[in-house]
Amino acid sequence: MTADASTDETIENTTDAAAPRVAASGPASEPDLDRAIEALLMVADEPQSVMGLATALSRPVKHVQAAIHRLVADYDGVDGTVRRGFELREVGGGWRIYVRGDYDQVVADYVSQQNPSRLSQAALETLAVIAYKQPISRGAIASIRAVNVDSVVRTLLGRGLVTELFTDSETGAINYGTTDLVLQQLGINSIDELPPISPLLADGTEGFDGDVR
Structure with a gap:
């Protein structure tokens, strides 16, 4: 050999x-x-x-x-x-x-001190989906909006408007929800105070099947 x-x-x-x-x-x-x-x-x-x-x-x-x-x-x-x-x-x-x-507060302080620019229409729509359907995975958000939402969700995370709530033990998908910052920006005390969304939808249910305020 x-x-x-x-x-x-x-x-x-x-x-x-x-x-x-x-x-x-x-x-x-x-x-x-x-x-x-x-x-x-x-x-x-x-x-x-x-x-x-x-x-x-x-x-x-x-x-x-x-x-x-x-x-x-x-x-x-x-x-x-x-x-x-x-x-x-x-x-x-x-x-x-x-x-x-150890550095969560450092990052939170940094984000809060930045001059926030206006959210894009795509970001606002994605934030609305998360607010009304939370907890919700990125895949489910994309299904409702019929577009890829990866970069938009990253933007919302970076702005401190949404957070990772938990990871599904079976699928590994991360589920997102809104933060207290959203409540502060909207001037409400609870997500339950959001106005009913059905009247704002084209047919009252499209994309928001199930429990809708």
């Missing part, structure tokens, strides 16, 4: 047979894989499963799991590294980057 053949056999034997093959153009080292996963998590709107990340990057599941653990240790300041202002949490069967709880 030649040296090249021996090397190939070693790689084959150490690769998880059940996991996707490493793409020729994919990350070749541990730091590269860590950064690739980090990049995907930075733009993801929902928790990402290890299997999903492995498929997206064409890497074995066990390699992705190891990379996740390295990132968690890195962000948490393990082994003498600096503790970051954000953390990697496992929620709803997947992983997602969050602001570390």
Whole structure:
């Protein structure tokens, strides 16, 4: 057996047979894989499963799991590294980057101090859907509005107008609701004080089937 053949056999034997093959153009080292996963998590709107990340990057599941653990240790300041202002949490069967709880108030203060620009029509419509149908997932919002609402929901989250209430244990979908800031802006004490919406709809029910104020 030649040296090249021996090397190939070693790689084959150490690769998880059940996991996707490493793409020729994919990350070749541990730091590269860590950064690739980090990049995907930075733009993801929902928790990402290890299997999903492995498929997206064409890497074995066990390699992705190891990379996740390295990132968690890195962000948490393990082994003498600096503790970051954000953390990697496992929620709803997947992983997602969050602001570390210690800095929630810092972020809230920053957002409240910004000069708010007017919300777009799309943002106002999405906020109305969330206000009247909460708790509601992004998929359900998109179904009602018949458009992609990912960027709009991010805007509303950034403005502190909506918040993540919980993650569905079965689907992994995040459910959203409005914050106290919405009540303050509208000058009401409770979401129950919102006016009935049925008279404002074209046929009284379109898009808001079920319990409607």
